[in-house]
């Protein structure tokens with residue numbers, strides 16, 4: 001995930017935090033110090049509440065980390081590579097480098113997360129009782145109760161049966177085991193995810209009407225996020241299924257026209273673009289190696305009077321920001337890597353030599369043709 005700070009490696013998994021975690025940590029500490037604790041444990045100084053709030057927020061972030069680490073560790077044990085783990089606004093995301101080999105592995109990787117949250121929740125509640133019995137201060141007991149409650153809620157929330165929530169992954173594993181078709185199961189789980197998302201939005205709206213505007217709006221936001229993530233995952237599942245066996249070389253356009261990165265934009269437009277039929281051009285340095293990609297939209301973005309003085313290199317997307325592939329690579333693996341910055345285009349190299357370009361039009365034409373030929377879609381319905 002971009003804008004993330006690398007923290008280090010825990011149990012062999014690279015862990016990072018997104019800047020939004022700082023916002024959420026401050027909000028959590030504030031909520032505890034200013035809202036929860038003065039009510040549940042009255043009669044203390046503000047400094048005490050803030051100290052307890054900070055400790056509580058930190059322990060909650062560590063709980064989220066434990067949830068994600070549990071997914072990562074079990075995934076690794078099941079033979080699924082884990083690229084890293086990032087904590088952000090909505091909790092954590094463990095980036096898995098592959099798919100579960102079996103329904104059983106899929107189930108175990110998904111289920112261990114909510115199981116960890118529920119166990120932590122129970123642990124904190126028991127700890128609260130224990131601390132209370134030992135005569136610990138009411139602030140400490142309140143923080144433990146708060147941590148227990150939130151972990152229990154997180155455990156239950158994540159069990160909602162719709163991907164991308166863990167419950168959706170569990171649903172996928174069960175359907176996969178029963179029907180024997182992973183793609184169909186995944187599509188059904190992401191469809192369920194959209195239903196869960198809409199239900200959360202509806203519930204949030206009802207809460208707002210009933211007078212709980214903060215909680216309600218929060219639920220609308222989460223529901224909207226779940227719906228969007230479920231839809232994106234559904235589309236990815238469908239195209240991955242339809243594109244099975246299709247390589248980059250099958251769809252690329254090999255008629256690529258390159259231009260010099262050191263030309264002025266005006267010279268480039270007159271020499272290359274006018275009369276051409278492409279909307280993106282790989283650009284090369286003096287030694288002929290590809291240094292980037294320029295799209296018509298980027299050229300158009302330069303005001304006409306600057307086009308004589310500015311060079312193409314200044315507006316082109318550097319090669320490091322353009323997805324690249326070899327002709328033999330599976331197309332489905334390339335698609336998640338193309339960026340909006342490069343106009344969703346990818347460059348194809350064979351042994352260091354530029355041999356083609358993949359455009360959104362190439363991809364959608366292939367998708368439609370394959371669907372036309374009747375490759376069954378995993379609609380899951």
Ligand SMILES: [Zn+2]
Nearest residue numbers: 113114158166
């Ligand atoms: Zn999880």
